[in-house]
Amino acid sequence: MSQPVHTRLTKVLGCDYPIIQAGMGGPGRSELCAAVSSAGAFGCIGMVKEKPELIRSEIEAVRGRTDRPFGVNLVPSVTDPVLLEEELEVCFSERVKVIVFFWDVRPDLVARARAAGCKVLYQVGSVADAIAAERAAADAIICQGVEAGGHVRGKVTSMVLLPQVVDAVSVPVVGSGGFGSGASLVAALALGAEGIHCGTVFLATDECYAHDYHKQRVIDAASEDAIYNDVFAIGWPPQSPVRTIENSVTKQYENDLLGHGPDDFPLEVIARDGDDAVYRFSTHSPLRGMSGEMEPLALYAGQVCGQIKQVRPAGDVVRDMVNDARHALARLRSLE
Numbered sequence: 001m002s003q004p005v006h007t008r009l010t011k012v013l014g015c016d017y018p019i020i021q022a023g024m025g026g027p028g029r030s031e032l033c034a035a036v037s038s039a040g041a042f043g044c045i046g047m048v049k050e051k052p053e054l055i056r057s058e059i060e061a062v063r064g065r066t067d068r069p070f071g072v073n074l075v076p077s078v079t080d081p082v083l084l085e086e087e088l089e090v091c092f093s094e095r096v097k098v099i100v101f102f103w104d105v106r107p108d109l110v111a112r113a114r115a116a117g118c119k120v121l122y123q124v125g126s127v128a129d130a131i132a133a134e135r136a137a138a139d140a141i142i143c144q145g146v147e148a149g150g151h152v153r154g155k156v157t158s159m160v161l162l163p164q165v166v167d168a169v170s171v172p173v174v175g176s177g178g179f180g181s182g183a184s185l186v187a188a189l190a191l192g193a194e195g196i197h198c199g200t201v202f203l204a205t206d207e208c209y210a211h212d213y214h215k216q217r218v219i220d221a222a223s224e225d226a227i228y229n230d231v232f233a234i235g236w237p238p239q240s241p242v243r244t245i246e247n248s249v250t251k252q253y254e255n256d257l258l259g260h261g262p263d264d265f266p267l268e269v270i271a272r273d274g275d276d277a278v279y280r281f282s283t284h285s286p287l288r289g290m291s292g293e294m295e296p297l298a299l300y301a302g303q304v305c306g307q308i309k310q311v312r313p314a315g316d317v318v319r320d321m322v323n324d325a326r327h328a329l330a331r332l333r334s335l336e
């Protein structure tokens with residue numbers, strides 16, 4: 001591993017490089033998280049709406065693979081309150097060091113997580129929510145631009161939002177949405193961020209739990225194919241936008257991509273994940289071991305997919321990003 005790159009963020013997280021692998025519910029499990037953390041960046045398991053037993057076993061699985069720090073991602077406002085309590089209980093009793101929350105800012109949960117000894121990162125999509133998360137005492141703010149993959153809270157691009165959030169808060173800020181290379185890490189640092197948070201670039205890795213079909217679509221996609229829509233609606237509150245690769249569902253709704261909710265669609269089973277039914281128009285993405293139709297599922301990806309050309313080991317992605325960042329910095333210094 002090359003020299004660490006420290007910022008205030010790496011001090012909060014205890015990792016070597018200011019690169020966070022986004023906790024992707026479904027594809028982001030222990031194998032990916034451990035590979036990223038072992039490589040010196042910061043892995044997260046995406047545990048939105050997962051059962052407490054799975055969360056516990058995934059935490060143990062990460063710990064079985066690496067002794068480097070990692071985080072758990074939860075999305076409180078889309079999770080049944082009883083399940084959310086169980087999820088938090090597992091994180092607290094397992095002494096998880098870092099929790100990454102997303103979507104509506106919940107000051108009560110930040111306070112509880114900090115009281116339980118966790119560091120809290122909050123992913124937000126606006127200056128107002130960044131200020132709310134800082135007031136709630138989050139340890140760092142992840143600022144999500146509209147180019148991001150998965151569920152999208154940001155309404156404007158990272159380039160525009162990130163410097164505004166940096167100006168508005170004093171805790172470390174992390175760029176999210178559109179970051180997938182070393183040069184983009186340097187760009188985020190130039191805009192005042194202290195790290196980047198990446199989902200799509202870690203989807204196309206060997207260790208990611210996504211179905212191979214999803215990984216192939218990510219490497220085949222051009223940036224223009226990553227469509228902002230809310231037709232993958234079953235499972236989240238109404239009008240929760242996502243960015244997914246164009247497929248038969250987004251084509252069917254190409255003139256009506258926004259303004260939908262879960263009750264607008266019939267419950268039609270098109271795939272299975274073990275014993276669980278997976279519905280057309282649901283927020284489920286294709287995962288390892290799923291059977292049925294993969295093409296119509298939510299093929300989450302950010303606009304950065306256009307830069308991703310192959311499926312690689314996650315550790316190589318981290319190493320190349322760090323090396324590329326050093327080259328980009330050297331190039332900039334040569335301009336002085």
Ligand SMILES: Cc1cc2nc3c(=O)[nH]c(=O)nc-3n(C[C@H](O)[C@H](O)[C@H](O)COP(=O)(O)O)c2cc1C
Nearest residue numbers: 022024025102148149150177178198199200300302
């Ligand atoms: C496949 C996928 C699943 C995601 N699932 C979650 C999730 O469960 N929780 C969450 O906080 N963010 C989730 N996100 C969004 C990421 O946190 C992050 O905002 C996004 O990936 C950043 O943009 P990028 O895809 O351009 O790197 C997901 C993103 C992707 C691509």
